[in-house]
Amino acid sequence: MRIAYYIKKDSLNSDAKVKSLLDELRGSFDVYSVRRQSDILPSTSVLLSIGGDGTFLTAARIAAPCGIPVLGVNFGRLGFLSENQPEDIVPALRDGRYSIEERSMLCASLEKSGSSGLPYALNEVCVSRKSMVMLGVDVEIDGAALPTYWADGLLVATSSGSTAYSLSVGGPICAPQSSVLIVAPVSPHNLNVRPLIVPDSSTMTISFRSREPELVFSMDDCIYSIPSTERISVCAAPVRLKLVKLRGNGFVNALRSRLLWGQDVRNINEN
Secondary structure, three states, X not given: OEEEEEEOOHHHHHOHHHHHHHHHHHOOOXXXXXXXXXXXXXXXXXXXXXXXXHHHHHHHHHHHXXXXXXXXXXXXXXXXXXXXXXXXXXXXXXXXXXXEEEEOOEEEEEOXXXXXXOXXXXXXXXXXXXXXXXXXXXXXXXXXXXXXXXXXXXXXXXXXXXXXHHHHOOOOOOOOOOOEEEEXXXXXXXXXXXXXXXXXXXXXXXXXXXXXXXXXXXXXXXXXXXXXXXXXXXXXXXXXXXXXXXXXXXXXXXXXXXXXXXXXXXXXXXX
């Protein structure tokens, strides 16, 4: 098996636990490092993302267009996407104790500025204001106009991204296999608006009402400035991320262990 690995944080290259993992991998597999998509060699079976969730997002952009599965190894903090511990990696790969899940990604196009070089997003696409000026956001879903959102911004999230930025702005938690997109305002000034779930076959067109000349536009951790006169189209990407899941690591377990879902003194097993 040929295995690629991606490390975003330079300090991890000298980390003793990372070195131990790579040495163990080299004892059983053909292993090499990548920094970009063009580094991927033929017959690569999996890309290891070594770091935290931010590293995983970059690894996803590298691997998804190539159809190569990504396996997250947690050397970060929360580790929701990079959920696997280093000591579990080699035994699982060697013994075939894993499965492959597919996750939706997002693509966006800027109708006025052009879309050359925009990446795919695994978690969300977001537009937000740069200053204290209130932002009006007009959204059309498959041509049907929603009422204007008056807010600090608006995001469109995948089911995978439901536990990321979308969760922090009050969006719902969705099982990652759900074929949905979440439209959620950021700090809305309307008291009667709520996040909206739509099919991931939908196409959204987003435009703005603002006295600011520029807005902040992000696709996961990639951030840009765009004119407030821009018009953005968002839909599901033509490629899907293949995610390696080790046995025993499920979505509900991640909610409980990473987000402390349901933590309550009344739920403690006293036996």
